[in-house]
Amino acid sequence: MAKKTSRKTARPAAPRKKSAGKMAASKASTNVLVVNMIPRALSGESHQDSEPTIAVNPANPLHIAGSAFTPDPGGGNLAPIFVSVDGGNTWTLKSIVPSSAADGSATADITLAFGTASNKLYAGIIRLPFPPGRPRLNILRTDNFQSGATMKVLVDRTGKGVDQPYVQAATVLNGPDQGKDRVYVGDNDFGNTPRSATIDQSLNAGKTSPAFTAVRIESRSPAGQDGPPVRPAIHPDGTVYAVFHSWLTFDSNDEGTADIVVVRDDNGGNGPNKFKALVDSGDSKAGIRVVKRVKFNFDGFLGLQRTGGDVAIAVDPSNSSIVYVAYNDDVGADYMLHVLRSTNRGVTWSGDLRTVRNALNPAVAINSAGKVGLLYQQLTRSGPTQRWVTKFESSTNGTTWSAMTLATVPANTPPKQFDPYLGDYEHLMSAGTDFYGVFCANNTPNKSNFPKGVTYQRNANFTSHTLLDVDNATPVDVSIDPFFFKVPG
Amino acid sequence: MATKTRSDLPEGSPAIIFKGTVKKIKSATMKEVPISDRTAVVRVDQVIEAPRTFAHCGGQDLTVELAGKKKVSVGEQFIFHANSWIFGDSVAVRAVTQERVTKEHLALMSPGGEPTEQRKNRQLQKRLNAADLVVSGKVAAVTIPPEPVPGTRGAGAPRKPVSEHDPKWRQAVIVVDQTHKGKHDSKQVKVLFPASTDVRWYKAPKFQVGQKGVFVLHKTKIKTDEHHELRGLAPRGAAGEAEVYTALDPADAHPLKQQAVIKEMIRP
Incomplete structure (x- = not known):
């Protein structure tokens, strides 16, 4: 029986124990890039800039946008995004996302994605302010993310509340819809409980006033609602997958069970039976139950980071039949990360290809050569020596994995300012053979915390391990910062 | 003309209020700023009201996207009411308004506490009024x-x-x-x-x-x-x-x- 973990009790750290999946000897890569994204002009900041995402422009991978819970440094009515035009080597912060000065000049959730050939940047956000208990969905677009112009609001919906929007986008490359941007925002829409798992989609999101349709992808009868994470993945041939946490039970202690469900659409969400291409042979309902009855605790913690059931999905850009899923569940006292694969368009699934104890925020991506990348953050050791270790693993066959540590930082400092401490997700994607990702971590300027090297834009003394203000002299408190990374394929 | 005081400041709380001197027009302090007829390099002579991020800006150059369409000249002094825009190696702000400095602004510019405290007090005033x-x-x-x-x-x-x-x-x-x-x-x-x-x-x-x-x-x-x-x-x-x-x-x-x-x- 799973040991109850409440938000008041952090889980024990993972002891050295073998996990599923073979590990290959790690090859040192000299070309891994890790960059602290906070610009020099903000060297004095000590905000908890958690929950990061990035979007690499596939049409020009030098152009990258990033996001986190970073507020507008001026406290204005626009929240910022991070912008790089040199492949992630340097970053600026631009305030272009609608927000509210009275409510913190930030967002309550934000994800970003570029159209694959349009240069348009899309965002799914929870916009501030929103009525208590009713998160407000905004879907946004800018046609030039460098311009500094405020992003255009495409969808503004509160209803009974819409949670955790997660945007993906692709430009149709041929056929009658060539050039149109298809945008899919996975979200948890309380306006449609109990079947709350939703994809808000537009098949022509680049036009002046695009229409969005809320596609309900839950076909069963969950316990009151589905879980917050609903994640889409797009293939250029029109195949779109989505994974979500279909809640089976949910008790008064905030503990529950869920199925990990994958749905698929073979025509980009176009047609009468949207996202119903996969039918589970067990109950003849749309959506394959990849894993049944996993346990989760919506009030649980791993270290200072809240848990509650993570999911991630990626489709092979060169073969839409190959799809990977990662998810978390409670296994005894552990928060266990699992990786599985389907090679037949989601019809059947492998067992665990990889498991990692007490690791969360899984993100998966597959590059153009079919290599899969896996990003996660693992809590190691115990007591005051606990560390958050951020790892990137890759595999060419899904069974033998090569790992590299991107960051290993103290887990109990800085103190938490709010939840989530690191983020309810982080992000990994591919462009060509390269992997691009982002994670959040303690920003102490200590080279040994970043085994693959690191570059800071903000002022820092790596000898005294001290952050410095814009005057390059006044010490600044350690905080949580977003770190961009690139791993050549 | 009436004397300008802090209570005359526009509603909507711009991020930073400062006195500045225009140094260069159609220019910027960093390459990431899209330069236009309305971007100028401005030296910050005095920060009047600001969050902590801007409190250190006195004596520094930053980029201002000027408000409105009125022509400005190098050497002119203004009271800028601005919001943040771009942060990189330098800072760029967008002016909501800019007013030529006159005698009427003396009260506004008189020492009245730390710029960050001024901002905090104005926010408190707003909450008390409401x-x-x-x-x-x-x-x-x-x-x-x-x-x-x-x-x-x-x-x-x-x-x-x-x-x-x-x-x-x-x-x-x-x-x-x-x-x-x-x-x-x-x-x-x-x-x-x-x-x-x-x-x-x-x-x-x-x-x-x-x-x-x-x-x-x-x-x-x-x-x-x-x-x-x-x-x-x-x-x-x-x-x-x-x-x-x-x-x-x-x-x-x-x-x-x-x-x-x-x-x-x-x-x-």
Whole structure:
């Protein structure tokens, strides 16, 4: 029986124990890039800039946008995004996302994605302010993310509340819809409980006033609602997958069970039976139950980071039949990360290809050569020596994995300012053979915390391990910062 | 022309108010700024009001996207009211307004405390102006709001929705010592506040039993049907709505030692 973990009790750290999946000897890569994204002009900041995402422009991978819970440094009515035009080597912060000065000049959730050939940047956000208990969905677009112009609001919906929007986008490359941007925002829409798992989609999101349709992808009868994470993945041939946490039970202690469900659409969400291409042979309902009855605790913690059931999905850009899923569940006292694969368009699934104890925020991506990348953050050791270790693993066959540590930082400092401490997700994607990702971590300027090297834009003394203000002299408190990374394929 | 003071500042709270001298037009202090006819390099002569991020800018050059279409010349001095725009190796701001510096601005530019304090005070003033009730007192209890009476609207209904952004409402009972603004018939006032530490709610004051202070309270209508823990607050027969006092802004709770300052700021 799973040991109850409440938000008041952090889980024990993972002891050295073998996990599923073979590990290959790690090859040192000299070309891994890790960059602290906070610009020099903000060297004095000590905000908890958690929950990061990035979007690499596939049409020009030098152009990258990033996001986190970073507020507008001026406290204005626009929240910022991070912008790089040199492949992630340097970053600026631009305030272009609608927000509210009275409510913190930030967002309550934000994800970003570029159209694959349009240069348009899309965002799914929870916009501030929103009525208590009713998160407000905004879907946004800018046609030039460098311009500094405020992003255009495409969808503004509160209803009974819409949670955790997660945007993906692709430009149709041929056929009658060539050039149109298809945008899919996975979200948890309380306006449609109990079947709350939703994809808000537009098949022509680049036009002046695009229409969005809320596609309900839950076909069963969950316990009151589905879980917050609903994640889409797009293939250029029109195949779109989505994974979500279909809640089976949910008790008064905030503990529950869920199925990990994958749905698929073979025509980009176009047609009468949207996202119903996969039918589970067990109950003849749309959506394959990849894993049944996993346990989760919506009030649980791993270290200072809240848990509650993570999911991630990626489709092979060169073969839409190959799809990977990662998810978390409670296994005894552990928060266990699992990786599985389907090679037949989601019809059947492998067992665990990889498991990692007490690791969360899984993100998966597959590059153009079919290599899969896996990003996660693992809590190691115990007591005051606990560390958050951020790892990137890759595999060419899904069974033998090569790992590299991107960051290993103290887990109990800085103190938490709010939840989530690191983020309810982080992000990994591919462009060509390269992997691009982002994670959040303690920003102490200590080279040994970043085994693959690191570059800071903000002022820092790596000898005294001290952050410095814009005057390059006044010490600044350690905080949580977003770190961009690139791993050549 | 009337003397300009801080109370003349435009509503909407620009991020930074500063006196600056135009050094270069159609220019910028960093390459990431899209240069236009309206971008200028400006030396900050004096920061008048700003958040911490800008407080250090005195004596530095930054980029200003000028407001309006009026021509400006190199060497001219303005009072800029601006919002943040781009942060890189330097800073770029967007002016909401800029006014040529005249004698009427002397009061505005006179030393009146730290720029960050000035901004904080203006934000507090805004909250006080909007408040329905301002009291001094002590928090006697913090409770979960009462459950609905069995058999009434909402009783026994399941919790919904479940979200990481759930405010986790709690009710603080304040024993009132003094009322500084508004009217309240009882010696006690009940205040709803979010106990959640989620990114949406962490800045809201978290009331503690025994806490003494000055509390800036706002009447708020809440749809109790949409909050599982508030269903017991709806008056019998009412359509799931209750009017309650809330304190959701960091400027809504202050230590008792601030009482004199706050009383002074309250406008009749």
